[in-house]
Amino acid sequence: MTTATYPSTAKKPPLRVRAVRRTLRGMPPKRYDVACEQGLVVPAADGSPLLTDHYFPRADGDFPTLLVRSPYGRGIPWAPMFGVLFAEQGFHVVLQSARGTGGSGGEYALWQHEAADGRAAVAWLREQPWFTGVLGTIGPSALGYAQWALAADPPPELRAMVVQVGLHDLHGFFYPSGPFALESAVISAVGRMHYGRGTLAFARAALRLQRHLRGITRTLPLGEAYVPGLGGRVPFLDEAMARPDPDDPYWRGADVGAAAARPAVPTSLITGWHDVCLDQTVQQYGRLRRAGCDTALLVGPWTHNSAMQQGWPVVFAESLAWLRAHLCDDPSGLREQRVRVHVGGRREWHDLPDWPPAAAEHRWYLAGDGGLSARAPEAAASPLPSFRYDPADPTPSVGGPTLSRTAGPRDNADLEARDDVLTFTTPPLTGPAEVLGTVAVELRVGTGTGHADVFARLCDVDERGRSVNVCDGIRRLDPAAPGPADVTVAMSPTAHSFAAGHRIRLQISGGAHPRFARNTGTGEPLATATRLVPAEIALHHPSALVLPRAEPGTGRQTKKAFMPSTSDR
Numbered sequence: 001m002t003t004a005t006y007p008s009t010a011k012k013p014p015l016r017v018r019a020v021r022r023t024l025r026g027m028p029p030k031r032y033d034v035a036c037e038q039g040l041v042v043p044a045a046d047g048s049p050l051l052t053d054h055y056f057p058r059a060d061g062d063f064p065t066l067l068v069r070s071p072y073g074r075g076i077p078w079a080p081m082f083g084v085l086f087a088e089q090g091f092h093v094v095l096q097s098a099r100g101t102g103g104s105g106g107e108y109a110l111w112q113h114e115a116a117d118g119r120a121a122v123a124w125l126r127e128q129p130w131f132t133g134v135l136g137t138i139g140p141s142a143l144g145y146a147q148w149a150l151a152a153d154p155p156p157e158l159r160a161m162v163v164q165v166g167l168h169d170l171h172g173f174f175y176p177s178g179p180f181a182l183e184s185a186v187i188s189a190v191g192r193m194h195y196g197r198g199t200l201a202f203a204r205a206a207l208r209l210q211r212h213l214r215g216i217t218r219t220l221p222l223g224e225a226y227v228p229g230l231g232g233r234v235p236f237l238d239e240a241m242a243r244p245d246p247d248d249p250y251w252r253g254a255d256v257g258a259a260a261a262r263p264a265v266p267t268s269l270i271t272g273w274h275d276v277c278l279d280q281t282v283q284q285y286g287r288l289r290r291a292g293c294d295t296a297l298l299v300g301p302w303t304h305n306s307a308m309q310q311g312w313p314v315v316f317a318e319s320l321a322w323l324r325a326h327l328c329d330d331p332s333g334l335r336e337q338r339v340r341v342h343v344g345g346r347r348e349w350h351d352l353p354d355w356p357p358a359a360a361e362h363r364w365y366l367a368g369d370g371g372l373s374a375r376a377p378e379a380a381a382s383p384l385p386s387f388r389y390d391p392a393d394p395t396p397s398v399g400g401p402t403l404s405r406t407a408g409p410r411d412n413a414d415l416e417a418r419d420d421v422l423t424f425t426t427p428p429l430t431g432p433a434e435v436l437g438t439v440a441v442e443l444r445v446g447t448g449t450g451h452a453d454v455f456a457r458l459c460d461v462d463e464r465g466r467s468v469n470v471c472d473g474i475r476r477l478d479p480a481a482p483g484p485a486d487v488t489v490a491m492s493p494t495a496h497s498f499a500a501g502h503r504i505r506l507q508i509s510g511g512a513h514p515r516f517a518r519n520t521g522t523g524e525p526l527a528t529a530t531r532l533v534p535a536e537i538a539l540h541h542p543s544a545l546v547l548p549r550a551e552p553g554t555g556r557q558t559k560k561a562f563m564p565s566t567s568d569r
Contacts, residue, residue: 010035013055013084021080026313028320030088032057042124044099045116048106052121055083055093056130064134064159064327065092065125069118069146073102073196081312082138089320090328092130096121098146102196110192110236111149111170111254118150122157133157136327138319140164140308141277142192148284151259151267160326161267162319165307167277168257168284174240176279177490178476179453179516180526184276185241186216186226187403189234205231217514223527241527260287266294268322270315272302273344273471274401274408278492285355296322296334297355299341299495303407341436344409344470345460345497356437356493359548363442364426364504366543372426372504377541386538387420389452389510389519395420397515399469400457401492412459412467412507422508422539425461433498437548439471439491441506444543448536450479453519456489457507458545460498467505470496474516479523484540506545510537 013036040052053074074095083093100108125131135157137147144166194205212229219225243250271281288295302311321333337351364372368382399410441456457472473491521533
């Protein structure tokens with residue numbers, strides 16, 4: 001292997017990129033000055049020109065390469081956060097705009113070209129004199145999806161992946177647990193359509209969506225209501241709304257999660273407790289572990305967006321350590337334990353040997369007086385309450401795992417004051433309660449029309465009565481089920497410590513709008529429904545909140561973590 005010098009056409013990174021890099025705090029000292037080549041043309045699998053930027057150390061020597069494929073352009077924030085920062089640490093970084101985005105040729109498709117175009121990018125790398133044959137991939141969200149697509153048939157050069165707040169299943173993104181994820185769908189559509197066109201174009205598109213969002217979410221039919229907010233029809237959004245069944249042929253190939261079932265590529269997974277991709281990330285981790293793949297999991301107190309903002313110093317350090325270990329034979333930055341999670345309530349990082357940790361299921365039974373009891377209800381127990389869900393005045397979403405600016409932990413007081421939200425609460429705890437794992441609620445529930453959803457949320461209520469969401473989940477009820485049916489509503493995983501004197505609260509409602517599209521109560525197709533029918537939802541004994549209780553002090557505390565209030569759990 002010959003020692004390569006940097007290309008003669010190299011220049012300094014653009015001034016704006018360097019300016020943003022200077023604002024990134026908590027980064028390690030740079031090892032190298034950085035140069036870049038911009039606007040390189042790399043052929044896609046069908047020959048379409050894919051615009052590509054190359055960042056690299058201004059130094060002689062052999063350096064591993066990171067491939068970052070994005071439908072969101074190659075500029076801010078990717079150029080400073082990946083191009084410059086990782087080149088400073090001794091990596092070639094190749095930023096490529098996906099087909100039909102960021103100036104690249106061809107027609108954009110949600111997933112259909114990702115695997116083939118990723119392989120085409122690697123084929124181009126093999127022809128570059130500076131490419132050493134040592135390759136890693138990195139990136140968040142849709143950039144994580146591009147990594148899984150490449151890993152479905154991994155090239156031999158691929159030695160490591162870092163998937164940050166990433167997804168592998170596009171149907172699962174639009175329909176995470178049955179109902180359509182309306183808010184995330186329209187926000188992500190704006191990003192995919194406009195982010196790569198520049199900051200100004202994206203800002204205009206985001207403001208347009210903000211102006212129209214209430215109209216989109218409160219107007220029927222939904223398939224027409226979204227059009228003004230997005231500036232026109234969006235084919236992949238139309239298809240997603242029209243095809244809720246994951247077995248529909250349209251979705252064939254959209255789930256690339258099977259790549260995690262192979263032990264081929266060491267993979268670091270990074271997510272947050274309020275990340276829209278948390279559940280998929282935990283699924284990825286489980287598959288990798290079962291396959292015997294070298295993997296690590298980091299879960300912080302973050303939303304999808306804040307992980308790459310407030311959480312970036314931690315995320316960058318984790319990513320850099322993994323890449324150095326697997327691309328540079330330098331494991332000195334790796335932690336001893338495979339899993340690191342931020343424990344809400346105590347605001348501490350804990351290291352664990354695996355996820356989920358061993359925990360005992362503890363049931364809190366719903367009581368007719370609004371309490372939660374450790375004892376199962378007796379035959380003469382007071383009946384559980386019912387409520388009326390009216391899609392014309394849908395129960396609003398408050399915080400939680402969304403793509404909006406209001407994501408994350410929030411005060412639920414106004415939500416819990418509504419007549420269509422039931423709450424069940426324990427007495428003040430006499431000692432701390434550690435919850436680590438997946439939370440669920442087992443309900444016996446009946447509806448008048450049969451067409452209804454059940455939204456469940458776990459909250460931490462402090463001594464002042466402030467109720468803050470910890471995790472939640474939603475499930476669409478089967479309209480064919482006769483009479484009251486037994487259903488389990490799975491919530492997202494969590495690591496949370498309820499302090500002594502706090503209370504554990506369960507919320508039950510009929511939706512969380514516009515995070516999820518409202519259930520119209522008619523069974524009409526999502527995109528074309530025009531009628532709204534209220535639903536009476538009744539709870540019955542026995543129904544229980546199921547918490548994975550761990551012994552206090554499970555795992556090893558690493559450090560007290562200061563986090564901004566918007567990310568504090």
